Amino acid sequence: MYLLSAAVVASALGSFFVKSRNRSMIWLSIGLVIGVLTQVLLGAVVVLTGLNPWSNMAHFLVSLVLVTMAVFLVEFAGTANVEGDSAISDQTTPIRQTTKLSANIILGLCGLAIILGTLVTGAGPHAGDENAIRLTLNLRSITRIHSATVLLCIAATLIFIAQMRRNISEWTRLRAELEIFLFVAVAQGGVGYLQYFAGVPAQLVAVHVVFAVAVWISVLRLWIKSRV
Known part of the structure; x- marks a missing residue:
């Protein structure tokens, strides 16, 4: 601290x-x-x-x-x-509005998935110690909603990449951030499924939390890059 x-x-x-x-x-x-x-x-x-x-x-x-x-x-x-303060991108072609909208959607889905993930944790065995209360949610249902949101976010990212590859200027500018985000998001999804089928061990929950932060950082960097 x-x-x-x-x-x-x-x-x-x-x-x-x-x-x-x-x-x-x-x-x-x-x-x-x-x-x-x-x-x-x-x-x-x-x-x-x-x-x-x-x-x-x-x-x-x-x-x-x-x-x-x-x-x-x-x-x-x-x-x-x-x-400097009045800096503009070194690229002369502005980012299209459809590209910005796609980045907004990915950011929103990612944020929603993380919030739903906190609900899953709050309803699960690691919401606190053995004496802590749990959220009165159906764990299986909220987990499925959470995972569906993650898959939807990844699907939106793949569609976004397909669109970007048709525009050389935007693909060049956003490629690194897109690939990093996709890699981290897929890895996070893999950890999520692994912990689910492994019985939610505490160690994997900790890894899942770390990856959640990494996912959020990478999607923020993608969103910021799409605005300049």
Whole structure:
């Protein structure tokens, strides 16, 4: 926790020294500091409520909000250092609106899949310790809805890739982010099915959570790249 706090404070201070910094970077840095403090309070709520799954879910989802701000901060800092506030893409052809819409859909499906995943965890055996309450949801049904959303997200990504390959300019600009996201998403889906058929061992649940964060980071980078 101390290491994380130090990293957040360092990023907040560092945003003031980035060449051609913009106001968004300052606010994102401040937001990270506020977010970490919020997580401290949420952590206390998790303990005081006996590892209630709703408080656990909130704790994780707020973490993803912090990850989102951190990703945007890194992207803004990289752009500012290289090109300045008024930077534009080095590509002359603008991204098509249909491409932006597809990226929005993939981002939305990915976010929905992650939220549904927290419901699966909250209803499953690892929502807390053995004394913690569980969400009163049908575990099999919510798991199927979660996995269907993941498959739909992957299918949308494959369709997106097929569309991109017809446009050389966009394919060149988005290829790396698309391939990284697809690889991480498929790996995450594989871990999900593995833990389901293996009886949901705690170790695989931890791996699944780590991959969920990796999926979110990769889809955010894809979405950001589709806007420039």
